[in-house]
Amino acid sequence: MNDFDYAVATDAGSALAGQPGGGRFIAGGTNLLDLMKENLLRPARLVDINRLPLAGIDAMADGSLRLGALARNAATAYHPLVRERLPLLSSAILAGASAQIRNMASNGGNLLQRTRCVYFYDAGVPCNKRQPGSGCPAIGGLARQHAILGASEHCIATHPSDMCVALAALEAVVQVRSVRGTRQIAFADFHRLPGEHPEVDTTLADDELIEHIVVPPAQQYAAHSVYLKLRERQSYAFALVSVAAALDLDEAGRVRSARIALGGVAHKPWRDPEAEALLAGERPDGPAFERVAERLLHGARPHGTGPGSNAFKLPMARRAIVRALHTALQGTVTNAGDNVE
């Protein structure tokens, strides 16, 4: 590890003043410190933001929930308001990492965690995300974890977060601050596809601090939501494919509206409002769910050959979407062992 300065910020002003010039904010440190230990990141200065008053979970007057950037993932998932109003989010968080990591990981840091592409973490090989222009060994290499949607010829990495898949489905908004003032970023615009610049994961500027994540009212989905995560093993494994699915049903049992987002398949949580619109006014059944899956996976393409290929993700994703929608139809699954009837 290289030498670096360390500063503790007590308010947004001191955090923003300490950050420029090769500095980084540190929250839980569960991703940043790993990257530093592997010599993949060498910040000249760490600005510890853990004392900023951003750990609250607050109900807003319009019915939305405001999640502090420094609220821990575990505190968020188990907060009574989140469990009652946003079981999809609670469930997605609890599907990630381990209890210890969720106790440490912050909401802001979760949004900014880097890809788990094995080549990205191996400083001995090229990687366009680490070193722009150096190449992408995942293309034609080991691509089991990689994207089937929205990839580019420069990078086929996926975004690893579970929490972010639910936040995409719930149309969250990210509130950020810099010395220039504050702004809000719609979740759909927060993470990027790789395009020609895979080194840029998000639309957040280097000097911007995430303060809150606001989730609009979603009570209509609370009774029929599920986060389904398929992975190589049950713990410490990132999603091969995940699905956040939520249904709002009318008295006759037809779908008023649906929200569906996919994880593990693209450089950002994958959502297609046109696929969701296919369910509006429909009877929720197998054929309708199959049509949604087909639309969501439109344009999907695998990478690699043989055991390194991710071709298995195409049928896996189709089946996962259909299964998640069937499960949501039966009632909410919380992942906390006390499923909503």
Ligand SMILES: Cc1cc2nc3c(=O)[nH]c(=O)nc-3n(C[C@H](O)[C@H](O)[C@H](O)COP(=O)(O)OP(=O)(O)OC[C@H]3O[C@@H](n4cnc5c(N)ncnc54)[C@H](O)[C@@H]3O)c2cc1C
């Ligand atoms: C073994 C292991 C398994 C894991 N498994 C999963 C999993 O299955 N699913 C999953 O979703 N995640 C998983 N994770 C990832 C984990 O959720 C993230 O590491 C964690 O959420 C990052 O939060 P943090 O507070 O520790 O961020 P840090 O490591 O402190 O920071 C991460 C990045 O965010 C920046 N940052 C942090 N807070 C802010 C802020 N408020 N404003 C601006 N920038 C900020 C930092 O500068 C840094 O660049 C796993 C991690 C480990 C180590």
Ligand code: SF4
């Ligand atoms: S997929 Fe992206 S992160 Fe992985 S090696 Fe290629 S450029 Fe790097």
